[in-house]
Amino acid sequence: MQQLSQTTSLADLPLITLTADLTRAANQIPGLAVFPYLAMIAASEDGTLPQPDMAELIQIMQLAAGVSWVPHILIVDCGAIELGEPVAASRPPVRALVQYLQTAGFRSAVSHSWEKVQHALQHQSVDLLLFCVTPVTSAAIVTQMVHSLQQLANYPPVVVWNYHSQTVTSASEASEWNRVATRILPPSLSILELLVQINQTLAESRQHLGATQR
Structure with missing residues (x-):
C-alpha cells in the first residue's frame, strides 16, 4: 500500500x-x-x-x-432524542457508524432532534432513514416518530438498528416499527453487517424506483 x-x-x-x-x-x-x-x-x-x-x-x-449517485443516510440517534442531548454527545457505536459510512462512500448526518429530521425529510434529499435505538428509547417516542412518518406522502426506506447487543427489541416496539420499517435488524449485528444491510436496502429501493418510473 x-x-x-x-x-x-x-x-x-x-x-x-x-x-x-x-x-x-x-x-x-x-x-x-x-x-x-x-x-x-x-x-x-x-x-x-x-x-x-x-x-x-x-x-x-x-x-x-464518480458516475453513480452518493446515497444520503440520515441517522436518528433515538437515545439522544429521548434525553435531549446534543449531536456531539452521540454514543460510540453511532460515531463509529458515521466513520464506517464515510469510508464506504456514503453521505451521512446524525440528528438528535425529531423536528430537524422532519424538516430534512420534507426539504432535503434523504435516501435512507436509519434509527439507532437503545433501551432508553420510550414507547411514546417511538409512537410519535412512527406516526409522524405515516403522515408524510413519501418517506425513504427505514432501517431500525438496536445497537445494544444485550437488549432485544420488545414485541410491542417491533410491532410499532413494522408500520414504517423496511428492515428491523437484530441487536447482534455488527456495524459491517449493518452496512451490508444498508447497501441491500438502498439497492432494492433503487430497483423499485426504477420499476415505478418505467
Missing part, C-alpha cells in the same frame, strides 16, 4: 478493496480514495474469499469512478 501511495499515477486512482485487512491498511494511508466491497468483506470474515457478485462490483466501480 505504501508503494502504491508513492506512485502518483496510481495513488490518484480510486481503490476498491475486497478484504477487511486491505481496507484497514488502505485507510491508514492519507490520500487514497478507498471503496470497500462490504458484502464480500463480510462474507470473507471466516478466512475464505468468495466470488464477487458482478452486479454489486460494477455498482462499486461506478461509485468509485
